[in-house]
Amino acid sequence: MRERSTSLPRCVLRLYVAGNSPNSVRAIANATAICAGNPDAGYRLEIVDLLKFPKRALADGVIVTPTLVKLRPLPVQRIVGNLSDTAEVLLALGDQ
């Protein structure tokens, strides 16, 4: 049977942004679009504001925003920038 998107996510992403700054807004839009465009990949996306939670960023090894962190499956991957190059992002995520 095919896995439904409501089951456990196979790919856990965390996007660090800085409030509503322009690149962050763009990155959120791009990341959301990538997740929505690949429903079978089982993405789960969490968005974290660096301006509010700088320590979480440091704990995840993130020092600039926007940065998308792929937490699962391992290995952890970090993609820096506004994620406008979808192909490159998918490649970095392991072409899910």
Next chain:
Amino acid sequence: MRSDPAQNNRGLAQRLAEAEATIKALLSGQIDAMVDAESETPVLLFQAQHALRQSEEQYRQIVEATSDGIVKLDLGGGIEFVNPRFGEMLGWPPDGLLGTNLLDLLRPAPSVTLRDALLGRPSAANDEIEATLCHQDGREVAVNLTAVVLADGAGAPIGTLVVVRDVTQQKKLQAQLMVSDRMASMGTLAAGVAHEINNPLAAVIANLDYVASNVEGVVTGHGVMEIPSAAWLAEEVKGPLDDARLAADRVRHIVKDLKIFSRSPDAEVHGPSDVRAVMESALRMAWNEIRHRARVVKVYGQTPLVDANEARLGQVFLNLLVNAAQALPEGQAERNEIRVSTGLEAGRVVIEVSDTGMGIAPEIIGRVFEAFFTTKAVGSGTGLGLAICQRIVTEMGGQLTVTSQLAQGTCFRVALPVATREDAEVAAAPFAEVSASRRGKILVVDDEEIVLRAVKRSLAREHDVEVVLAGARALALCASGRKFDLILCDLMMPVMTGMDLYRELSKLVPQQAGRMIFLTGGAFTPDGRTFLSEPPKENIEKPFDSANLRAIVRRYLG
């Protein structure tokens, strides 16, 4: 323990790749912020600052484009910032007002409440406050002000932000609405008034025709008697003439009521007024609306004079009476009642108009004074009447309130302050008949031939009366050297008005100008009012009865 060199290398390679990607992103302007690892605080980069500046720019544009004036004050009321709209409101370039104290621009000097609000004192209310500001050219600008206290990060006040709305147009519209509401009331009642006038007028015409045909019979010899007896004269001439006179008096009363309501609103004359007399006028005006629907019960208690504009007060009473009538079904006048009462309560004059109608539901009673709120069918009410009534009463320093019970009826209550000035005009008492003093030479000037003939008939037995139909003709007579003891002159005439004649005579034959008494029909222009009052000139109001006219002339000549 030894680490796996291959894994270490992979980790290092990944970190390097990430660093490279970060530098690439930085250079291509894709980075907004970074975390300072030492202080663990975020730092916004240039683009983000730029975005913030853009957002500030947007706010600036809003502040500049808004139709309200925006002013930032320091703690003492000094102006630190104004938007262009505020400058425009007062006729200044925006920079021209910086450093000026806003309190100095208020006319008159601000009340304590206004001062507290503008200076952000804690006691100040947050409501909109009506105020008047002084324009650069000296004229006054009506505004509504809303002040907000500005505080620093620690909550300490650093000044106020004042939003200023120009309400000059709004005020003008309100004034126009008041006039148009009165026009609407007048329109509703015009038919009723015509009816009220037509009845007595029919009696006047019928009685005069009757007398005319009787007299004609005597003159031509076709009548019942050739030499009329005293009894016949009393029955067939004096009786009908008396009736005609009574009916004509009724017309005169109705026209007098109309004059109360049509008095120019811009005169805004306030004076001691008897609310009972105004109520009586309003009752007569509304009678056509009331008589098919209700009995009227009047309870007039002790009622001192109030300080009011009679036309405005009449408008309020008329509105309340018509509303009361319209709350009652047509055709059951005996079962319904409109009760009008006046009295004195706690030092205020209280007037109540209540009806035995269906009442107002509790859920809407709070809204009856709102503008455009109406329960009447489309086209039968503007929804402005009560809102305007409340405004009028409030402006007179009074209150208009309502109580109602479903299926029992509604009661509107007006409470007004008692007049402080007791210099009420004494009602024009009829002049006592005084015996003829001396035979005078009188000139009568009027553009209505019918008036000229009536005045001549009234005065010709006691005086030498000459009549002319135009001001120019009167001027020519006086200029030719004719002397009159008295000139009775209509105030409003086409071509040359009474005022023009007076001015011309003042130049040519001043002693004749000093002998003028003006006949007035009541519908004054502002010019006419000023003319009669500055300096005061004698005038007789039309319609006048002949006894009064003769008495005035005798008094003048005596």
